[in-house]
Structure formats: C-alpha cells, structure tokens
Amino acid sequence: MRNRWPLLALSAALMMSATPGWADPDEETIRKVDIAEVGRSGSIDSSIDVASAGQPTVAAISALGEAGYAAVIDLRGAGENRGYDEKALVEKHGMSYVSLPLTSADDFSFQNATELDELIASFDGPVLVHCGSGNRAGALLALRAAGRGASAEEAIELGRSAGLGRSESLVRERLEEAAESGSRP
DSSP states (O other): OOOOOOHHHHHHHHTTOOTTTTOOOTSSEEEEEEEHHHHTTTTTOOOSEHHHHHHHHOOHHHHHHHHTTTEEESSEEEEEEOOOOOOHHHTTTTTTEEOOOOOSGGGGHHHHHHHHHHHHHHHSOEEEEEOOHHHHHHHHHHHHHTTOOOOHHHHHHHHTTTOOOTEEEEHHHHHHHHHHTTTOO
C-alpha cells in the first residue's frame, strides 16, 4: 500500500487554506497539564486558554476554580466512574460543567469538534477539556484545529501536545476521509 500522507497533507492544506478562523497555536494556548500535579500543588497556569488533561482530582477542581477557570468540559461517558460528583463540585467552585461524551469511534467527529469549538468560544476565561487520560481530549482538539484550518500535520501535532496518543490513527482516518471527500471538516 502506498503512502498517501504527502498527498493527504497537500490536499488538506489546500482544502483548508481558505478556511477563516484557524488560530495559530501561538495565539491560543492549548496545553496538556499534569492534573495530578495541579491537585498536589493547588495551582494551575491561568494563562493557558485551553488545558487538556485526564480525570481531574477533587483538589485539581478546586485549583481550577481558584485560578479563574470558567468551565470544565468532560468528554467521559456517563458510565465512567469519576470517584465523585464532578458536575456538583465544578459548579461549587464557580465554574460551568459541560458533558460532551466521546464513548465510541463514531464520536470522534468533526461535528463534535465543532461543538467543542463553540463551547470553548462561549466561555470568558480558561477552560479545561478532559477525559480519562487526555487521549480523547487531544483527539478532539486535533479535529477542532483541522476544522479551523490547520493542516493535517499541524492538527496532529497540536493533538499530540494536548494528549493525543492511541487514538492518533482514528484522527488521521477522519482527516483522510475529509480530504478524500473534498469536504471541509
């Protein structure tokens, strides 16, 4: 099987180059944070626009609230054990809680990435996007970046920096499907 990534990257770049709204990663700070360290230290960098992480601890939720985070966007499914009532705790600390569950491969979609983009834009302040390990958060943030005009490789790189790991092949598949169909994500 021939390697189609050079062609895919070129196609995606051409397809998305006219897409307005791609925010250079230097303009919007997206960073995976060590949520356990946030809980231990009781602090988090509030200059991060979008923090991604695995499941936050009770102490980390408190640190997010104290740092002025506006919202926590939870990508875990309803059946995934968090160990506490996350929604109640987030709201107790003055933040908004949003559930956007990614529980199957079909949920890794540009539609959900667009929904995430709209959610992030709706808050005035930093936002935490999390799942169990950070992998789903990185995957959806990668698709969001592609939907905002990033090339396939830029999107993957951003996803990796946000926690994308074992779902990288699925993200590449979604990017390839978009490029092959000639549609923008």
